[in-house]
Amino acid sequence: MIYFLVPVFNEALNIAELAKNLLSVLPEYEKFYVFVDDCSTDSTREEIRKAFPSAKLHLIEKAYNGGPGHSFNLGMEWILSHSSADNDLLISLEGDNTSDLDLLPALVAATLQEYDVALASVYLPGGKLEKTNWLKKWVSGIANWSIRTAFNLNIHTLSSFYRVYRLGILRRVKSQYGILIAETGFVCMVELIVKLVETGAKVIEIPTVLHSGRRKGSSKMNIVRTTFGYLGFICKHLVRSR
Secondary structure (H helix, E strand, O other), X not given: OEEEEEEEOOOHHHHHHHHHHHHHOOOXXXXXXXXXXXXXXXXXXXXXXXXXXXXXXEEEEOOOOOOHXXXXXXXXXXXXXXXXXXXXEEEEOOOOOOOOHHHHHHHHHHHHHOOXXXXXXXXXXXOEEEOOOHHHHHHHHHHHHHHHXXXXXXXXXXXXXXXXXXXXXXXXXXXXXXXXXXXXXXXXHHHHHHHHHHOOOOEEXXXXXXXXXXXXXXXXXXXXXXXXXXXXXXHHHHHHHO
């Protein structure tokens, strides 16, 4: 079984196209779609229900806006509680059509063969951020470099939502740390990859293009808040390491 996990907040304009692509990709696999809505104020929830009329779908509607990290943790916990197979896969991705789904067969194949986690990487040769303003590129690049340096990681892209995990490795992280993701903001993906590496996960990166031009509406990432989130995460690590 392959579980798709998609956190969403005010993505009504993007859902129809996203659903068409998700329903058609990887046709040889049994698929389950899990969306976590972070208290959208538009018609996101209605669009999701309308777009997946006959698919296996679970929509988690949160009681308060807790951020993407909170959404990812809720969705992963739900999936782990509803699958007992460690070789089932969890695919996480953005809800705004910026993830290149043409890459999914390669990511899934790598994970099924020998890796615990496959990352779609915009910073490997062949990858790039398409139609992204210079400030976001700068923040993303500096954040990834800083985290790699602070944690001594040989991984290029640390903050992307677009990944494939074996459920078994997520269970190992949960067992070791008690919680998969504690960070609520966009640094949540950095937290999880650090935990995965410390748990001994085998990780592979495959280059991808982040297609920002496909997004309808604006990005939900707040540059200032995200920057301070990265700095705070690094500072907490340095304090713990003393």
